[in-house]
Amino acid sequence: MPEEPHNPEASILERVAAGDPGAPSECITRFSGLVWSLARRLCSSASDAEDAVQEIFIDLWKSAPRFDSSIASETTFVAMIARRRLIDRGRRKMRRPEVPQIAETVADRAERVDRPELGEQQKLAQRAFAQLRPEQQQVLQLAIHHGCSHEQIATATGMPLGTVKTHARRGLIKIRQILAEQGVLSPEDLARATALPEGSLRAAQSEETEARNTRGGRS
Amino acid sequence: MSAFDESNAEHEYEAPRARLAAFAADRALFGGSATIEELDLADEIDLDLAAEEQAFEQCVALLAEASVGTNLEQPPSAVEARLHALCNAIHPPARLDGADPQFVRPQSIQPQSIRPQPLRPQPLRPRFDWLAAAACTALGAGVTFALLRPRDGTPSTFNVDPAAFLRTHPSAVHWPWTGTQDNRVVGTVAGEAYFDPTTNEGLLVIEGLAPNDPAREQYQLWIFDAERDERYPVDGGVFNVEPGTPTRVPVLAKLPVSSPKLFAVTVENPGGAVVSERRIALIAKP
Structure with a gap:
């Protein structure tokens, strides 16, 4: 041929x-x-x-x-x-890197926002990340940038495992919705991403309760 | 204990759509596979689970890029040299004319994500009969295999459970594996090759093959079709075997196989071969 x-x-x-x-x-x-x-x-x-x-x-x-x-x-x-x-x-x-110090990871992130070397989509992703709640940022930072498991994040942050999962999910779902609205994801994904609020509504309703429980559990 | 424990987190997303999205987000961040229940649920509500996972993976990749984007490290020169040496060892997959590009195979069908299971003890190796011998003769003659090598690909949603596969592929044949004397056969050979000629989809369930180092060698499936010249079996793709893990490999033969008569697994260089090295480890036949 x-x-x-x-x-x-x-x-x-x-x-x-x-x-x-x-x-x-x-x-x-x-x-x-x-x-x-x-x-x-x-x-x-x-x-x-x-x-x-x-x-x-x-x-x-x-x-x-x-x-x-x-x-x-x-x-x-x-x-x-x-x-x-x-x-x-x-x-x-079944081996993960050592859990990093939280202060270090947050400092890393803050230092890199809006550097001119980043591509437009990466900048939009960073800005979307910056819109998350601090706990969501912390969990995603450890998962994405340091490869930590749910359990390691729970250990590093002192959050209950379920809370770690919830912050990870809600944070990523929100980033997806923001990026879809900004046209970073495929046009088809915009419809899929905006179809999510039905499930997120209940999540949002329980958010305040969760925050109260988490604060109460630590105090 | 906080009232917001793990079980609450699992039940927080009551709407199926939101629940599946939450689990897809988990997989994008932490790996893992979709369960059969999730796949069934996605079918029920007509949700494209692969697209869902892909969108989340894309978000995570963008964040990962952003995190390293201003601080890229170059690999040591020895590593880079080894990578360039790899180029000579692989055969880049050819793209079939007119084939629609498919973006990414979802994590849920990666064979690597099957849960571990211990290997069985060392067995006696069974003999194989005339049909296998004929296949080996063809291989041993140094013939060219599958010159029309298809692009790598698997069905967009794929269940690696054999019973579920047979339920959704009633026309499938399924034959047990038999080991050869090759030293990659290290345990009791078990499992079957499943293949549906009406959809060209298949599933390999394999036990008894030694784990491979993908940087050095990979296993490759060849499908012998009664309607084709025996010298040109169809390439079923390459796959890896992991330690302590039963291997389940989804198969999508891009060249039509209308009448499968034998499956052979060979040991090849990374990326697989266009011309087989003729080293057969397993066969499956009626």
């Missing part, structure tokens, strides 16, 4: 999917920093991160045909694949 010429206008992942022999190498050059940075945050050691990045790139090349630029950017697609693989590894090994 004659091989079709590769489209020079195509993105790296599209060229990987099309079998362009130079594309996997370009993919490494372009995304190794992102993948390595995510792996270093979510792996317990440098050697574990080294193994992880190899798995991630193999997974990425295999997944390249499923990349759709109308849904997400290449960078976001790479981050999704990388996180998925890193979470799988963490669950398999």
Whole structure:
């Protein structure tokens, strides 16, 4: 079967999917920093991160045909694949990085808001994050940026496990709704995301009770 | 104890739509698989669970990018060199003309997320008969396998429970696995290959294969079709076996297999092969 010429206008992942022999190498050059940075945050050691990045790139090349630029950017697609693989590894090994100091993570976040190097979508995500309640921010920060499990977050913050779950869910649902409204997610997702308030209504009603109980439980 | 305990959190979302969204958010943050009940519930209320999970994963990925975006570390040069060396070892998957791009396989159907189960003790390896021998002969002759290699893909919603698969695929064949003398066969071989020629979907349930290091080798499924030349079995995709975990692999053969007659699992380089190394570990046949 004659091989079709590769489209020079195509993105790296599209060229990987099309079998362009130079594309996997370009993919490494372009995304190794992102993948390595995510792996270093979510792996317990440098050697574990080294193994992880190899798995991630193999997974990425295999997944390249499923990349759709109308849904997400290449960078976001790479981050999704990388996180998925890193979470799988963490669950398999039942090993997570040490729980970081909360003050440190919040300081990290504050320092990075609105840096000009960030892409527009990432900035919008950060702004959406900034709209969350502090407890929701704290839980998501530990889950996303440090790969902590529910239990580790509960230990680190002193929150009951159920409260951790609730903050994580509500926080992420709210971010999704904000990003959908701002057109960051696919247009189809706007309808799906705005269909959520029915379930969230009850959540909102119990929010005050929860806050009262949590405060009462700690005092 | 706080009144807002875990059980309250689970029951907080009474509306099915909101409950499924909450669980999808959990998986985007912490991994894991959708349960059969969730998949059934999503079917009942006509919710695209894969799209739901994808939206949450996209949000989490954007936040993760933002967190490292201003502070990217470059990998050590030795790591980068190993990554570039990997490029020579893999065959990037080819995209079929006209195939609709599918975005991401949802976490819920990743075989890696099956709960652990101990391997069984070392068994006697069964013999395989003429049909397997014929398949091995074909493999041993160094023939080219599945030149029309399909893109990797699985059904958008997929149940890895065999009973549920058979319920939803009444036309499926299902045959038990038999191990070969290959040293990757390390335990009692158990499980079956399930395949529905009317939908081209299948499910592999496998026990008795050694865990693999995906950076060094992967297992690959080949489907022999009575309607095709035996030298050109259809590539069923690559998969991994994890320690202490029964392997369940969803299969979606993009090339039509109208009359399956044998399934073979081979050991290949990472990413799988276009020309098989002819190292068969398992076969399944009527």
